[in-house]
Amino acid sequence: MKILVPIKRVVDYNVKVRAKTDGSDVDIANVKMSVNPFDEIAVEEAVRLKEAGKAEEIIVLTIGPEKAQEQLRTAMAIGADRGIHVVTDDNVEPLSVAKALKHFVEKEQPNLIIMGKQAIDGDYNQTGQMLAALLGWPQATFASKVELNGDSAHVTREIDGGLETLKIALPGIITTDLRLNEPRYAKLPDIMKAKKKPLDSFTPADIGVDFTNRLQILKVNDPPVRQGGVKVGSIDELIDKLKNEAKVI
């Protein structure tokens, strides 16, 4: 069993980001960057499967700037075996990412792809689904539990109002939710070993995928500053305000 785990370099979840003053995008100059938390969970899950003897090789892949190598090394310190890096400074959209992934899936022939359900920067929640469509593979999204049984997987999903368990045939795609596992702290010897694991770099041209964006960002705003509350005198006044001021009912 070969597992492919695509990961993304994103602003660390602890950083409070702000919009750029010209409203063109989020300002991420000189802020701390990390592995997207959902992707870290995906790496951890793959490593656990390998430790349980259910997988032989874990390939971790990222599309991003030169520095995204740091995130690949982090994933390899957790336990991935080798890395693939498509180097680009572009802000690549989900469809382009899915197409690039398809290229490597055809090349590497993994039996399973585990990836975050979404990245915490764009919050698209699309890449896994698009990749499944492009490959014609089954998908199980928002996984909170994964069990492999030979050529199929039982995946428990978090859905509105409860849990749903699906069986998918492999090869297939699983996207992770937050409660799937708690990623480990990388061990010092593993961090050092990760430096020596193979890492292959590619340019977008090497893989023949066009990263031209199809979406255009019109404007990015900070959330509105929270206004102070008011005390209402009666239920009627409350209903009136909800209806006419807040316009929510």
Add this chain to the structure above:
Amino acid sequence: MPDYTPPVRDIQFVLHEVLKAEDLSALDGYEDVSADLLDQIIEEGGKLCSEVLFPLNQSGDQEGCHYNDGVVTTPEGFKEAYKTFAEGGWCGVSGDPDFGGMGMPVLLGTVMQEMICSANMSFGMYPGLSQGAYEALHHFGSDEQKAVYLPKLIEGVWSGTMCLTEPHCGTDLGLIKTKAVPNGDGAYKLTGTKIFISAGEHDLTENIVHLVLAKLPDAPDGVKGISLFVVPKFLPSGDGVGDRNGVRCGSIEHKMGIHANSTCVINFDEAQAELVGAPHKGLRAMFTMMNAARLGVGMQGLGIAEIAYQNGLAYAKDRLQMRSLTGAKAPDKPADPIIVHPDVRRMLLKAKAFTEGARALSYYAGMNLDIANKSTDPQEKLRADDLVALLTPIIKAFQTDMGLEIAVDMQQVYGGHGYIAEWGMEQYVRDARIAQIYEGTNGIQALDLVGRKMSQSYGRLLRRFFHPALQFVEDHQNDPDLAEFVLPFAKSLMKLQQATAMIAQRGLKNPDEAGAASVDYLRQFALVALGYMWCRMVKTALEGKENNAGDAAFYDAKIATAKFFMHRMLPEADARFKMVMAGAGSIMELDEAAF
């Protein structure tokens, strides 16, 4: 509840931009060291500190350690956290690869120490003491002792202690009474009582390796008759532990701070012991432990100052109280955040200028320790070794004095809330205090500086600092961008040389003169050393601004902080200079009966 964010960018600034730590890769055994690797380790280590160790800091302080009939239990969560820490390989960051260590630079260990002390000083002492035991055994142990103990200490499944102090003697170890009697088979039976043994007994590891100072039956009087012994709690057997040795924890102390670290009375009752190194040569071995430990304690001062600063700063930005003296700065709010007030800014800037300067100084020492350990060039090795020896008492005493001072200032920023346990600031004040006392009180550090380090080899150690500092002045005094920093620094350096000459002269005739000057001289020296660091950091920041304009705000803040240091902190060196020059008269003249 306080918060902790590892100051990774500031750490990287000192490591990569000021000190060029990746140059260590030229040393034997450090070939793998690169900026990338150091960053990755610091990132992961920092995560462990902030996510695993830090959440146990306040709860550990409130709960403390428990003693029950010789058995000590650490506060809830410590055992699991220690397991994560040890299994992650963090006990052996700079340990010898021959014994399972990671073989990374001591400098990296220094960075980790800082973050660990910020996150949870009490916790940090458990692996910290093991480090001291490791150093002593690594330097002075027999091959057999190394094979038995070092892998276990590096793996963290066994921990270590340093057993020096006895009820009647702390500083003056020549007075110890603990006896070791040969039992005929090359080993010894050791009997006596040791007190104030940090991490002396606990439930984190399967065995505890005590390094104990004791006297042989034929020992000469005083410090020349001290020998060092290794006394495990359980006797090693196969790859694990066997019989319980005659070592028992008599009680644990109730103390002002570091509640989550057990401070023990350890009773040795005919405990089986092995000699480490030669008979009667224990003092030298002890100083090997102590020097590493003293730098470690200096990092406690820095670590506490950093965490106190982070939280003082957050509170000062958040707490709304009164309007700025020059008119409202936050008119949409009922009052301005207190960071607008000059005195609050003064305290915050002092904390910032100290922590950033002390970080540079500590890492500078750490990097030189690596050069001293690994360089194949005898001249360079000696230079680095001298410099570390000189800086050790300065780092220990100055950084721990300032650790308390900054903790108190940051508590002050909180006003009344700083005095309330829930906010966490009073714990930093209590925890910081011990660092001024143990591993040789700060008064003893000052004596070490003027008595030992100053006179050693006719001032050779001093020159290891003065020469590069004077060279820096010469190279940069005509640089207009640096002038406002280099000039005050150059003046302070000159006065330090004057004070040094005065102490050497008068101290030779009357040692009380050196003793009376020592503490003020150490402070003066430390401020000048920080001045040197700030000059170098400004130079680096100016270069950084040019090469990396996107990060200009970061570099500008460094330059502005350096300005504060030159205006508001370095002048204290002048005051200390005057005190030094005043001589011992007023200190020694008053008749004892007149006190």
